[in-house]
Amino acid sequence: MSDFSRIPRVPEGTYTAPLRRPSHIGENWLEPKQRSYDSDDDAIWNDLFARQMELLPGRACSAFLEGLERLDLGKGGVPEFETLSEQLNKLTGWSVVPVPMLIPDHVFFWHLANRRFPAGNFIRTRETFDYIQEPDVFHDVFGHVPLLTNPVMADYMQEYGKAGWKAMQYNRLKALGALYWYTVEFGLIRENDDLRIFGAGILSGPREAIFALEGQSPNRIMLNVDRVMRTDYVIDDLQPTYFVIDSFEDLHRQTVERDFDRLYRNISPGFTYANAAVIDVDNVLHRGTQEYQLTGGRGSDARPV
């Protein structure tokens, strides 16, 4: 249907976030090469890695932990994208490419559609060790890359990139963005009757792993693609709702079998459901108290319970 080898044109009238492209960057938004990190940077990676590994065994899904090991991401220091890409290429045909910052949606989709994962070309500092809003190399590589070793998630990510073309034609990027948010960034998965994390936003941060799985505040609801694409989300605090998949195969199937033309024609440009809403069609695993949000959320004394 579309030629995924070329950067898609953004249709007239489609809203995309305004981003100023640095002067040394071409239209593909790729850095000429990965920057070289010094020993302080490597130490930050190592400390972040160690902190997450205190939390994640028994909480992260097994495919993620296997991916970490296969790619040897704990061998010390910020991983080199070239080595990483060689390893990934053999496993699932993906590579990791450096980008300066958040990149425009249509360029991001284009890279994914070609099995290239854009990753930040910088690492956070000691000052922003606990929280950084822009995706840095730790979030992108530690959080996202391990699951690209899983053949089903590798395909899902590519399908997601291809799906961007259609969302742009219908001017429904927000809806597709919500799907990414609630799966790739903040998704949970059922594994042997337990809940586990597969979303990179949770896996790469210190506060959300326990909250997402064990907290009483958030809703935990089985994923329904139509519903999720109509649901608002928060970008700078713990989520009021998490969506749960049965398996990566199920997520892939729910997505590729969906008639997105029909969905986009029936979906409003804004979100229909608030991020804390529980609605009739939901298969609810846990109905949250929303105590954390109700007592003030980030920036207050609210406990993430």
Ligand SMILES: [Fe+2]
């Ligand atoms: Fe991310």
